[in-house]
Amino acid sequence: MKIRVKFTKEGDLKFIGHLDVMRFFQKVLRRAGVAICYSAGFSPHQIMSFSAPLSLGLTSEGEYMDIEVSESGSSAEMLAKLNAHTVDGIRVLSWRLLPDGADNAMAGFAAADYTVKFRPGYEPEDLAQFWTEFEAFCGQDEIMVEKQTKRSVKQINIRPLIYQLKISEGEVFMQVASGSTNHLKPEMVFQAFYDSKGEELSPFALMIHRLEMYTDLGDENERKLVSLQDVGTDIL
Amino acid sequence: MRKLALTDEQLLSIEKPARYLGNEVNAVVKDKDSVDIRFAICFPDVYEIGMSHLGIQILYEMFNRRQDTWCERVYSPWNDLDKLMREEHIPLFALESQDPVKNFDFLGITIQYEMCYTNILQVLDLAGIPLSAADRTEEDPIVIGGGPCVYNPEPIAEFFDLFYIGEGETSYDELLDIYKECKKQGKSRRAFLEAAAGVPGIYVPGFYEIKYNEDGTIDEMVAINDHAPATVRKVIALDLDHVPYPDKPIVPFMKVTQDRVVLEIQRGCIRGCRFCQAGMVYRPVRERNIDFLKEKAANMLKNSGQEEISLSSLSSSDYSHLADIVNFLIENKGTGVNISLPSLRIDAFSLDVMSKVQDVRKSSITFAPEAGTQRMRDTINKGLTEEVIMSGAAEAFRGGWNKVKLYFMLGLPTETEADMEGISHLANRMAAVYFDEVPKEKRNGRVQINVSTSFFIPKPFTPLQWAVMYTPEEYERRARVVSTAMKGELNHKSLRYAWHDADVTILEGVFARGDRKVAKGIRRAYEMGCLFDSWTENFDYQKWLKAFEEVGLDIDFYTMRERSLEEVFPWDFIDAGVTKNFLKREWNRAMEAKVSPNCRAQCQGCGAATFGGGVCFEN
Ligand code: SF4
Numbered sequence: 018m019k020i021r022v023k024f025t026k027e028g029d030l031k032f033i034g035h036l037d038v039m040r041f042f043q044k045v046l047r048r049a050g051v052a053i054c055y056s057a058g059f060s061p062h063q064i065m066s067f068s069a070p071l072s073l074g075l076t077s078e079g080e081y082m083d084i085e086v087s088e089s090g091s092s093a094e095m096l097a098k099l100n101a102h103t104v105d106g107i108r109v110l111s112w113r114l115l116p117d118g119a120d121n122a123m124a125g126f127a128a129a130d131y132t133v134k135f136r137p138g139y140e141p142e143d144l145a146q147f148w149t150e151f152e153a154f155c156g157q158d159e160i161m162v163e164k165q166t167k168r169s170v171k172q173i174n175i176r177p178l179i180y181q182l183k184i185s186e187g188e189v190f191m192q193v194a195s196g197s198t199n200h201l202k203p204e205m206v207f208q209a210f211y212d213s214k215g216e217e218l219s220p221f222a223l224m225i226h227r228l229e230m231y232t233d234l235g236d237e238n239e240r241k242l243v244s245l246q247d248v249g250t251d252i253l
Numbered sequence: 254m255r256k257l258a259l260t261d262e263q264l265l266s267i268e269k270p271a272r273y274l275g276n277e278v279n280a281v282v283k284d285k286d287s288v289d290i291r292f293a294i295c296f297p298d299v300y301e302i303g304m305s306h307l308g309i310q311i312l313y314e315m316f317n318r319r320q321d322t323w324c325e326r327v328y329s330p331w332n333d334l335d336k337l338m339r340e341e342h343i344p345l346f347a348l349e350s351q352d353p354v355k356n357f358d359f360l361g362i363t364i365q366y367e368m369c370y371t372n373i374l375q376v377l378d379l380a381g382i383p384l385s386a387a388d389r390t391e392e393d394p395i396v397i398g399g400g401p402c403v404y405n406p407e408p409i410a411e412f413f414d415l416f417y418i419g420e421g422e423t424s425y426d427e428l429l430d431i432y433k434e435c436k437k438q439g440k441s442r443r444a445f446l447e448a449a450a451g452v453p454g455i456y457v458p459g460f461y462e463i464k465y466n467e468d469g470t471i472d473e474m475v476a477i478n479d480h481a482p483a484t485v486r487k488v489i490a491l492d493l494d495h496v497p498y499p500d501k502p503i504v505p506f507m508k509v510t511q512d513r514v515v516l517e518i519q520r521g522c523i524r525g526c527r528f529c530q531a532g533m534v535y536r537p538v539r540e541r542n543i544d545f546l547k548e549k550a551a552n553m554l555k556n557s558g559q560e561e562i563s564l565s566s567l568s569s570s571d572y573s574h575l576a577d578i579v580n581f582l583i584e585n586k587g588t589g590v591n592i593s594l595p596s597l598r599i600d601a602f603s604l605d606v607m608s609k610v611q612d613v614r615k616s617s618i619t620f621a622p623e624a625g626t627q628r629m630r631d632t633i634n635k636g637l638t639e640e641v642i643m644s645g646a647a648e649a650f651r652g653g654w655n656k657v658k659l660y661f662m663l664g665l666p667t668e669t670e671a672d673m674e675g676i677s678h679l680a681n682r683m684a685a686v687y688f689d690e691v692p693k694e695k696r697n698g699r700v701q702i703n704v705s706t707s708f709f710i711p712k713p714f715t716p717l718q719w720a721v722m723y724t725p726e727e728y729e730r731r732a733r734v735v736s737t738a739m740k741g742e743l744n745h746k747s748l749r750y751a752w753h754d755a756d757v758t759i760l761e762g763v764f765a766r767g768d769r770k771v772a773k774g775i776r777r778a779y780e781m782g783c784l785f786d787s788w789t790e791n792f793d794y795q796k797w798l799k800a801f802e803e804v805g806l807d808i809d810f811y812t813m814r815e816r817s818l819e820e821v822f823p824w825d826f827i828d829a830g831v832t833k834n835f836l837k838r839e840w841n842r843a844m845e846a847k848v849s850p851n852c853r854a855q856c857q858g859c860g861a862a863t864f865g866g867g868v869c870f871e872n
Binding site for chain 1: 255257261262264265269270271274276277278504506507508554555556557558559560589591611612615
C-alpha cells in the first residue's frame with residue numbers, strides 16, 4: 018500500500034540538506050519498525066520518494082514523502098510511532114493511504130503556499146511603506162524577469178504564477194505555481210521588486226516558510242488545488 | 254530552547270552546516286547545572302571523519318553513563334568555518350550544548366594519525382586555550398591526549414597537560430573521581446596534575462625533563478616532580494565483555510565516512526607483523542564474547558536504524574567465533590541491512606560469506622601481501638605465502654570475482670630492486686591465474702588487478718623502529734621501478750598501479766619517531782597556515798619545509814639517521830607491554846629474513862603476558 022506522509026522541517030533542522038532528510042526518514046522508519054517495502058537486489062533500498070526539496074535555510078510545515086509499506090496500523094497509531102523516533106524540528110503531521118494510481122508527491126506537485134518575512138535586522142527602514150509598495154508591484158499585469166536558460170537569457174512574465182498574495186502583520190502570504198513546468202520561488206518575486214527599484218537584496222534578508230503543497234485536479238480552464246495530503250485518506 | 258553557537262547567516266554561508274548542529278538522534282543532552290564535570294571529547298578532523306571513529310563512541314557512552322559527567326563532541330571546523338571563526342572571533346564550541354569549549358573541565362583529544370597535529374593546535378587556538386600547557390591557567394580546561402599516536406607523544410608533549418596511554422575503559426573513572434575531589438576542595442591545576450600522575454596510564458609531560466647528548470639523541474629523561482613515575486605503563490581492559498560499549502550510537506544527519514554501526518569483535522592481533530604498530534601496542538589479543546556481540550549488534554541496529562553493520566578488528570579471520578557471528582548477522586539481518594566484513598583473509602569460508610552479503614560482480618576482493626617477494630615478506634613477518642595468495646585468488650575467480658585490490662609497502666628495510674619488481678610480478682601472476690582458472694566463455698569482462706603501494710614508515714614499539722627512511726626522490730624512484738616493471742608484464746592490460754605521496758611520508762616519519770624538539774616545527778607550520786594536512790588538497794610540503802628550516806629542525810636527523818640498538822628513544826619511558834628486548838630480537842630476525850610464529854602457534858615471550866590475560870593464557 019502507498020502511504021503519503023506529511024511532515025515539518027523547522028528549527029535547527031532547516032540546516033540539513035534534502036538528502037539528509039531522506040536518510041533521516043529511512044532510519045526513522047527502521048527504528049519505528051514500519052513495514053516499509055524494499056527494492057529487490059543486493060543492496061535493497063526503501064521505496065520512497067519526496068516532493069520538491071526545500072532549499073537549505075527554509076522552514077516548512079508542509080513537506081511530503083510517499084512510501085510503500087506492506088502493512089499499516091491506523092493513521093493515529095502510525096503518527097505516534099514515527100513521532101516517537103524523530104527529533105526536534107521534524108514532526109510527522111499526517112499518514113494517509115493513497116488511492117491506486119495516484120501521482121507521486123513530486124509528479125503531482127502544482128502549487129505551494131509560503132509566508133515570507135524579514136529576518137530580524139534586515140527589515141527595510143519603513144516596513145509599512147515597503148509592504149504597500151510591494152503589494153502594488155505584485156498587483157501589476159506583468160512582472161518580467163530574466164531567466165537564464167542553458168543557451169540564452171529569456172524574459173518571462175511571472176505575474177500569472179502568483180495565485181494569491183496577502184499581506185498581514187509584517188509578513189506576506191503567497192500561493193505560487195510550483196512543480197516541473199512553472200516553478201516560482203517566493204524569493205524571485207522579491208528579487209524582481211528589488212531589481213525594479215535598483216536596490217540590492219541581501220541573501221539573508223528573507224525568512225521563507227512553506228505552509229502547504231498542492232496538486233491540481235482541475236483542467237486547462239480552471240485550477241482545482243487540493244493539498245497533497247487530501248489526495249489520500251486517513252486509515253481508521 | 255538551545256541556541257546555536259552560529260547565527261543563521263553564518264551557518265548559511267558555510268559548507269555543510271549539518272556538521273555543527275549537534276542535535277543528532279541519540280546525542281546525549283544533560284542539564285549542565287546538574288553535572289560536576291563537563292568533558293569535551295575531540296577528534297581533530299572534520300565531522301564526517303570524526304563521527305566515523307568507534308573509540309570516541311565508546312568513550313562518549315562511558316562518560317555519559319556517569320551521572321556527574323556530561324561528555325560532548327568537538328570536531329575541527331572545516332576551512333570555511335575556521336576562517337569565519339577567526340574573523341568574527343567566535344570561540345570553538347561543543348556540539349551538544351553549543352557552549353564554548355573553554356568553559357569545560359576537560360578537553361580530551363584522540364590522536365589517531367600524525368597528520369592531524371596542526372589540527373590539534375587549531376582546536377586549542379579556536380577554543381582560546383593557550384597552545385603550550387605551561388601557559389595555561391586555572392581557567393583553562395585540562396587538555397588530555399589519547400589514541401595510538403600517544404605511544405610516542407613527545408613531538409606534541411608541550412601542547413598537552415596529560416596523556417592517557419592505553420585503553421580508555423580502564424583509568425578514566427579514577428581520573429575523573431580525583432578531578433571532582435580536587436575541584437570540590439578548590440585545589441590548583443598543579444595539585445590535580447600531581448594526583449593524576451599517580452593514576453595508571455597517565456603521563457604528565459610537564460613533570461619530565463629531557464637531557465640530550467651532543468649528537469642530539471637523548472641521554473635521559475628525568476622526572477622533575479616527585480609524583481611522576483619513571484615509566485608509564487599502558488593500561489588495557491582485560492575483560493572486554495564488561496566494559497562500556499554503545500547500545501545507541503549517534504546517528505548523523507549527513508553522510509559520514511563510516512555510515513554504519515560498528516561491532517568490535519576483538520582487540521589486538523596475534524600475527525606480529527614487524528611493521529605494524531597496532532599489532533604490537535594492542536597486545537595481547539582479547540576476544541569479545543559471542544553473546545555480548547549478538548546483543549550489541551541487535552541493540553545498535555534497532556536504536557540507530559542504520560542500514561549497515563561492520564565487523565571491526567585488526568584481523569577478523571583470527572576471531573574464534575567468526576563463523577558464528579557472521580552467520581548470526583546473515584540470519585538475523587532482516588531486510589535492508591548490509592553487512593561489511595573488512596580485514597578478512599580470502600579463503601573458502603570468507604568467499605562463501607562474501608557471496609551472501611555482496612554483489613560478486615560489483616565487489617572486489619582484497620589482499621595485503623605488503624611485500625612482493627617471499628624474502629621481503631619473511632623480513633616483515635607477514636606470514637603469507639604466494640601459494641596461499643594465489644589459491645585464494647583462484648577460488649575467488651572461480652566464484653565469479655574479477656576485481657582484486659592488492660596492497661603493498663615500498664621502502665622497507667633491506668628492500669632491493671628485485672623486491673620492488675616482485676610487486677609487479679606478483680600482480681602479473683595473479684592475472685595469469687585468472688586466465689587459467691576462468692574459461693573464456695565464463696569471463697565477465699577483463700580481470701582487473703589494482704595495485705597500490707604506500708611507503709613504509711617506522712613506528713615506535715615495532716621491531717622495525719630502528720629502520721632508516723629514504724628521501725622523497727628515492728621513494729618516488731622506487732614507485733617508478735614498480736610502475737616500469739608493470740608496463741613490461743605480459744598481462745599489463747589487466748594491471749593498474751597507484752602510489753601514495755612521498756612528501757607526507759617524510760613528515761609522518763618525523764612525527765612518528767620525533768622528540769620534543771619537533772614541537773616547535775609543528776607550531777611554526779601551524780602559524781604559517783598548515784592545517785588539515787591529511788587532506789591532499791590542503792597539504793603544503795614546501796610550507797612545512799620552510800617552517801622546519803626557520804626553527805632549525807633537521808628532518809634527516811629523524812628520518813635518515815642510523816639508530817643504534819642502544820639508542821634511548823623518546824618513547825622508551827612508556828611500557829607498552831612488548832619489551833625492548835623482544836623488539837630487538839625481532840629486529841635481528843628481520844635482518845635475517847626469519848619469520849616468527851604467531852601468538853597461537855608459539856608464544857614469542859613479547860612481554861604482554863604480564864597483563865595477565867588474553868591470548869597469552871588461552872591454553
Ligand atoms: S606474550 Fe606471547 S602470546 Fe602473549 S602477546 Fe606476547 S607473544 Fe603473544
